[in-house]
Amino acid sequence: MCLAIPMKIQSISGPSATCEAGGLTQTIRIDFIKDASPGDYVMVHAGFAIQKMSEKEAIDNFKLLEEIQNAL
Amino acid sequence: MLYDDFFKHPKDVSVILKRMEELTHITGPIRLMEICGTHTMAIARSGIKTILPQSIQLISGPGCPVCVTPTNIIDMVLDLSKRPNLLITSYGDLLRVPGSIQADNLLHRKASGSKVEAVYSPMDAIQIAVSHPELEVVFLGVGFETTAPGTAACILEAAAQNLTNFSVLCLLKRTEPALRSLIESPDFAVDGFLCPGHVAAVIGSDAFSFLSDDYHLPGVVSGFEPGDLLYSILELTSMIAQHQPALKNEYSRLVHSDGNPIAVQLINDVFYPIANDWRGLGHIENSGYAIKEKYALWDTWKKFSLHPALNKPNSNCRCAQVIRGTFSPTSCPLFRKICSPENPVGPCMVSGEGACAAAYQYEI
Ligand code: SF4
Numbered sequence: 001m002c003l004a005i006p007m008k009i010q011s012i013s014g015p016s017a018t019c020e021a022g023g024l025t026q027t028i029r030i031d032f033i034k035d036a037s038p039g040d041y042v043m044v045h046a047g048f049a050i051q052k053m054s055e056k057e058a059i060d061n062f063k064l065l066e067e068i069q070n071a072l
Numbered sequence: 073m074l075y076d077d078f079f080k081h082p083k084d085v086s087v088i089l090k091r092m093e094e095l096t097h098i099t100g101p102i103r104l105m106e107i108c109g110t111h112t113m114a115i116a117r118s119g120i121k122t123i124l125p126q127s128i129q130l131i132s133g134p135g136c137p138v139c140v141t142p143t144n145i146i147d148m149v150l151d152l153s154k155r156p157n158l159l160i161t162s163y164g165d166l167l168r169v170p171g172s173i174q175a176d177n178l179l180h181r182k183a184s185g186s187k188v189e190a191v192y193s194p195m196d197a198i199q200i201a202v203s204h205p206e207l208e209v210v211f212l213g214v215g216f217e218t219t220a221p222g223t224a225a226c227i228l229e230a231a232a233q234n235l236t237n238f239s240v241l242c243l244l245k246r247t248e249p250a251l252r253s254l255i256e257s258p259d260f261a262v263d264g265f266l267c268p269g270h271v272a273a274v275i276g277s278d279a280f281s282f283l284s285d286d287y288h289l290p291g292v293v294s295g296f297e298p299g300d301l302l303y304s305i306l307e308l309t310s311m312i313a314q315h316q317p318a319l320k321n322e323y324s325r326l327v328h329s330d331g332n333p334i335a336v337q338l339i340n341d342v343f344y345p346i347a348n349d350w351r352g353l354g355h356i357e358n359s360g361y362a363i364k365e366k367y368a369l370w371d372t373w374k375k376f377s378l379h380p381a382l383n384k385p386n387s388n389c390r391c392a393q394v395i396r397g398t399f400s401p402t403s404c405p406l407f408r409k410i411c412s413p414e415n416p417v418g419p420c421m422v423s424g425e426g427a428c429a430a431a432y433q434y435e436i
Contacts, residue, residue, distance in 0.1 A: 029222070031221075031338070043270065045218050050270060057326075
């Protein structure tokens with residue numbers, strides 16, 4: 001139906017934000033994202049950011065999978 | 073960006089596959105179900121099914137919101153589209169789903185004069201309503217918990233703007249009651265679940281703990297890249313081998329145990345759970361959302377006093393069984409012969425996330 005894609009916030013104006021992904025710019029809503037700021041990565045679904053993603057969490061996620069792999 | 077490459081191009085795939093193979097010597101043949109249409113497509117596109125050990129079977133469940141919308145609702149909407157000065161908006165896929173008559177869908181109705189517009193976001197539907205005060209704009213709100221908070225935000229926006237020519241036909245569905253109903257059905261035969269990452273991003277990974285707590289079934293909340301899928305399948309296989317069902321969160325870069333509490337609050341502010349009909353699963357208590365009385369002005373059901381007719385399922389289409397994971401798309405006698413994405417008989421072939429469309433595009 002609608003794919004969710006990760007986008008990077010460029011600027012914020014009220015409940016809306018301009019985001020970029022793969023060279024495409026789009027205006028989305030950030031109604032339910034706490035403390036969103038330019039530079040943040042958000043997962044966007046049907047025109048709304050559903051959650052923020054931090055580099056720290058991506059690294060933790062990466063480590064989790066590495067751990068599983070090392071346990072093999 | 074955010075370690076994308078690692079998840080997209082996992083290293084040492086052969087080690088993971090070898091471990092899976094070893095585990096299947098303990099488990100025997102197993103069936104894992106994905107319950108998210110985006111997973112169905114991601115699995116098909118990645119070609120993972122072709123490299124997994126033969127004893128691991130991946131099957132699609134009721135995870136495509138367009139596919140689980142029953143025929144009588146589509147018929148009701150087709151009827152609604154006949155009204156003058158009424159414009160129907162929704163996500164593109166839904167507009168192509170046929171009602172009880174094949175090839176009768178909203179896009180065809182548009183060609184014969186009805187007002188129908190595809191939108192990317194419900195906010196676009198609001199914009200159309202603002203610029204066309206002479207039209208009644210109806211947004212067909214399908215989707216699961218991922219789409220629910222955005223739909224709620226739109227209803228609040230319409231209320232804030234006092235936009236009286238806009239309403240939402242709420243067809244939103246809740247995952248948990250549907251899964252419980254599927255698991256409790258007599259033909260249920262699944263050993264573990266790949267849980268929907270973007271639903272969990274909203275309602276939290278904890279929302280899926282009932283799988284292991286109440287049914288002793290393992291679940292892994294998974295991301296959508298090949299690396300995510302491989303690790304999640306490995307985790308499921310290993311929990312099955314060890315007889316230690318639990319709920320794990322593989323997609324921790326996006327999914328928190330409590331999800332996005334602001335989004336959940338928004339859902340609860342605007343909607344309440346209500347019984348709902350699913351294609352393939354039937355009538356399930358508390359499995360849908362309805363708009364609260366406070367926002368009745370923006371509720372299409374109430375605004376136009378709508379009542380769907382009794383269901384007249386298309387007898388030739390096997391979507392209902394495909395959605396339950398009891399029938400594979402390629403076994404359908406209509407598959408490829410009569411039913412194709414260009415000429416779909418059922419919603420599983422229409423939707424980009426449908427199991428039949430995925431099989432059509434990627435299976436030989
Ligand atoms: S192939 Fe077509 S007719 Fe057969 S189950 Fe899928 S959508 Fe229905």
